[in-house]
Amino acid sequence: MTAAELDRLTVHGKLPLAVGITITRESDAPMLAPIKAGSLLVVGEPGAGKTGALVHAARSLIAEGALVVFLSVDRFPGVAIAADLNSELRLGHDLVEILSASPGSQPRFLIIDALYAARGGLSEGVFATLIEQAMAELGGDWTVVASIRTFDLRNGRRYRAAFAGPSANAEFAEPTLGTIRHFNIPRLTDRDVAAAGTASAEVAALLASATEALAELLRNVFNLSLAAELLADCADPAGFAGIATQSGLIDTYEDRRMLTTGMTQAAAEAVTAMAGSRRLAVRKVDIRHMDVDRVIQAGVLATAGDLVNFSHHVLFDHVAGRFYIA
Template identity: 40%
Template sequence: MSGRGTAGGVVFQARVGAYVAALMLAERPLLSLAQDLPGAPTRILFETTAPVDDVLVETDIGEIYVQAKNTISLSDKSDSELASVAQQFVRQYREKAGSQSTKRFFHSAQDRLVLAVGENTLGPIRDHLREALERNATNAATALPQRLDKALKVFSNQISSAWTEETKNSISSQDLTAILRLCRVVNLGTGDERRVVEILSHVVAVLGDETALWNVLKDWAVDASSKGTGANVRSLREYVVLKGGVRLAVAPSFRADIEKLKSYSATEFQRVGRFRTLRTPEGDISINRLVTDAVLAAAAKGSFLITGEPGSGKSAVLHSAAEALAAHAPVVFLSVDTTATSLDVLRREIGLEHRINELLCAFDGNRPAFLFLDALDAVRGGLADAVYRKLIEEVSELDGWHVIASVRSFDLRMGRELRNLLSGPPPEQQFAEKTFGTVRHIHVPILSDTEIEQLGVKAPSVALSLSNGDAKLRELVRNPFNLGLLSGLLTNGVQVSELASITTRGQLLERYWTVRMDDMGLGAEIALSKIASAMLDQRATTLDITLLDSATADIAEEELIGRGLLVKESTCRLAFRHHVLYDFAIARFALLRDEQSALDRCSRASGAGLLLAPSLGYWLDEQFRNTAPMNFWRLVISLTATNQVDPIIRVESARLAAEMVTQPKDLDCLAEAVLADPNGLAVQSAIHLAGAILT
């Protein structure tokens, strides 16, 4: 119906499309609508550029080209509507099926040329030609009743005339037979409408909404027909839910996968819940974070990142927000898997047949819905980095789905692609980092006075210890991870007076490590060293336990997990309980033990900058506190002055060293080195330090 057709014609062809759309949502074959139509519909297009242009139905096996006529007569006249239909069928047959780039011959087992007619069309077309074409397709057209024979001959003559007009030659018997085997007449009336509404009762989430859904589909089809557009299953479901306001049940083919995804999500959600728990002498407690309300407010507006320094409580805030939003909307919660080298690998890891974005489209429930991704920084620049960026991009483009992902501020500073992917103004200026003024993010700060005061009610012994402790210690434990370390030590019987000299996280971790490890002996220390080294060698933050020797694996499962140093992330993968513990372990086993070996790991050639950078602070802190100043500055110069060092390591080392300088005399040894060799490496190091201070 070129030129978008008449108003009445558009309404009927739209109704034809609406019938097909209903079957598409229900995942029913076309034979549910009319006998001998092959395949199940996967996409509908209106007013195409094909010769048969009213409706194109793409199926799982072929294509159905539909010409829609509300009323049409059986006529042998050359200017009749039936002659026009025959001309379109002939041109379509000669042009072949498929798109311009994938043209193929028609096949009677998978394709059709359909004349769809309304209930006001008279019997010669509606009944006689329909039955004659069906019998002809099964070689049962011999000895037809007169009325059927007449209808078939009239239509055959119209096809022959159309062929001659198109080609200037007579049609061959083979081509005529092939065209007639493709042709069908489909009748659509009120009875079909009742049948479709019954089918839709299996599609809606709430029984009784099927009539409303049918009305939405008719409205959609009228609009799409008038505009010359269409839809596949995904876009049609999105339209029905978001614009039509009708809740849909999960599509039958997706049900098993969606249950698997929900189960996997629930497991990850439960696992990450440990980050909300603070172990205290009074028992396990949690601190209500003020920033959570900002996250909930921003969640309604779109996708964004949750940023913060290591241990600031990003995962806990992510978990709290997911729990709150799940009360009234679909929520999928995933932890970043460093082994996911592609979205297909991630899909198989979860055990899914369909792609994740396809499943999210099929989720029932309110919109917006939410995908939470915990710890993007876990990928540390590995192959999984691009995989999760792709997942964020795909899901953010889905109507009604928002992505909320946590990442360390350091990794976001290093991640230009991630910043570009979520570019835009921060949704809540109160919780925004100045560094990321063009990135949609919410920054999780250290604990405020109000949040610290919750300890007085929930854990009085911890609050009392802090009030009696050193001011530097009180400031240190405003970081939730540090507070967890302190509280764990107090729970294990360590007195706050024993922690008075602690001023850095490295010192606090050393004490925590000692309490956890001392009575386990050298074997446990060696096992942890092997595990950390294996993770570093694989550029990963998790490790397949089956790669370890049996003795190390036994110690990991029987002792280290029980002591809270390691956890089992999935069936066979080990991880440190927190990424901060991972960073400390890398510093302890890969950097602190042998300086030359550590410098080799930090080289540009190793390419391990993103993986090692979070561990540098513990290495430099230990050198600053426990070695001669000249040794400290010699190390800083080695890390910052030459191009042989990984550029990320150079920048981060300069920043950390600059932060450790608190008084002029701290720079004496560096100044001496600069004066001793004005053109040497010390000068280059000083330039980097100055740059770090200025930025």
């Protein structure tokens, strides 16, 4: 289960150019140390690269001999009670009970990614309860690590209570979360961005021609990945000069990927289905538009089995504002 999920999420740690350019970050090592020291929340702005950072941490821990269970909340949109989660995982017993009985003495980590995917839905309570039970019943045997957007954590009373404590690393702390044990994923550093440019001539050309505003935008992993997708589509790096905001960058991406009114309508119908079910992943048959497959092929929507979700949660927010609410 964990190996397959890490393979699925590998794309979050790579830029979509050539065979995939690994995103290296100076914050990777500083994050791994506090994870080994105890349970914590990984936070950051939308698109900061929390998933990619957790995948890197999980692979590092496994390489060191640790036992890692990695769950992505967005893979379980239909979970309303704990029994649903156990069923989705094809478990004959409660997950916490199984973790408690797992053999071996190596370090053990339960990593739960993308808690914000459950916001407002019934699954939010399921995962909050799972975290509370794991931390209460598994004692020091298992370390619990979860990722969440900073904004959602400020409104997540149960998560704040579960992870109460001092910041995990003062250098990587969000000032408003001083009473919560957390690690804040920062924007890419100069060295991180330079490494991407060294690995790709296209990225190097983009960085060389970037305005100050665009250069700052590209310190966000989601923004950099979106720009890399456009470069992979043979976009001219000089054509990015007029982009000064994330919204402008996403507009450019959507305009290039969704070329017809039918495709934008299909994307809006996906938002309609997700908003109606209060889930960020829905069954494909619930998106009632004939062009949904074209939006999937364009990479704006992604599939996992019979479920469809936006390829990134930031895209959901933007499409909702541009084509659904408007």
